[in-house]
Amino acid sequence: MKQKPLILVTNDDSIVAPGIRALIQVMKEIGEVVVVAPDKAQSAMGHAVTINSTLSIERVSIDPDLDAEYSCSGTPVDCVKIALDQILDRKPDICVSGINHGSNSSINVIYSGTMSAALEAGMSGIPAIGFSLQDFSWNANFDEVMSFVKQLTLETLKNGLPEGIVLNVNFPKLKKEEIQGIKICRQAKATWQEKFDKRVSPHGKEYYWLTGEFVNQDKGEDTDEWALKHGYISVVPVQFDLTAYHAIQQLNRWEL
């Protein structure tokens, strides 16, 4: 009999976040689950890794069904690295990250710890998916999207993914029956316009909170933002080869 798929589960909202617990529920129906996730919230950590300090992992038991759950003191990318090198005894068949509390569509992919963990797995040749729900709240309802998480994971296990590519999956905050379907998309051109909130401490020192406004400059109907706005689940294939191939010719005309 074929071995059950080995599934590495991680996230950036911490190992106790409802989003990762929902993801684990789905993955238990599919294969053998190993969880390695941050011991605290690590949102917006991007592809940060811990090189100037040390890391620790602790075996925990949050889900009594699982043999292998580890909380890690590091970033989401650290979690994937330490899972592959120190925890797993074979290469996982897939790595799933999330379900993130909040959107990682369009430019958010760059800042996202959830997606960076998936990209890190992809860099080691492991099919990987980052899942995110357009709802920042801790009590977000993940039940509505769990059947889609299962479907996308099974399709990825069946088909594999092209080399160098991982999936960025975002769910609209809708009831299951309101969801229009799944769309393969491109990343919308969008930015965050910063608005720092400047304050003064009781000791007279100025400090700032980073806030911002999300601005979508992209009217394309093939983008993730369009899909989500129209009730679809967006799936963007993302890559870690950042080369802008179309610009090489132009730069070759410079006087260098």
Place this chain on the structure above:
Amino acid sequence: MKQKPLILVTNDDSIVAPGIRALIQVMKEIGEVVVVAPDKAQSAMGHAVTINSTLSIERVSIDPDLDAEYSCSGTPVDCVKIALDQILDRKPDICVSGINHGSNSSINVIYSGTMSAALEAGMSGIPAIGFSLQDFSWNANFDEVMSFVKQLTLETLKNGLPEGIVLNVNFPKLKKEEIQGIKICRQAKATWQEKFDKRVSPHGKEYYWLTGEFVNQDKGEDTDEWALKHGYISVVPVQFDLTAYHAIQQLNRWEL
């Protein structure tokens, strides 16, 4: 008379690193310089931003020629964001990041705070360049590459950059006269193979240092790794649209 170009200078090795001081020397010859850089080393921070704690900036005066030097408690990306929103009174004509102590070629671009700062500026429509020298030491000799830093910055100011693109420039550790020239390249396919160094604290607790071995799987002669190995300066145009366009068609054949 035309206004001098406004140049935002940042890095990830901290505002006192010799690499940024060398970069500032060059930029003073080109335009009006504003420095906003981390108050401590922020290597390998990727595109992390500070959202779960506060930020502070402090006006400092390390270079008596400059009117505007700020050290920031945050990541390299935070530095760019706070510079644009709170410090600068107009949009800079260019943002330069570095000179990094150590290579940011090939896959290192993903982990690099230096390059993430440049990408963040690019996301705000500012031409941006990340400069890195293949020498990790604090006492690295930046003198050999300063004329090239100037040339590349002037060319970028003259030509602009295509929308959505920033430059990843890496210098080989060579004397100026040994450098073979400048090559426009693609990012080599390379990875870090993790090797965690496991130790035990005096209190009996296990902990890890992240180490790894760089492995270049790419034999292409059009890559940054090839260029650097053969004595060239590598210039890779990098983008923050991570969409793998070539994979969209393939994914559309899935049963979704």
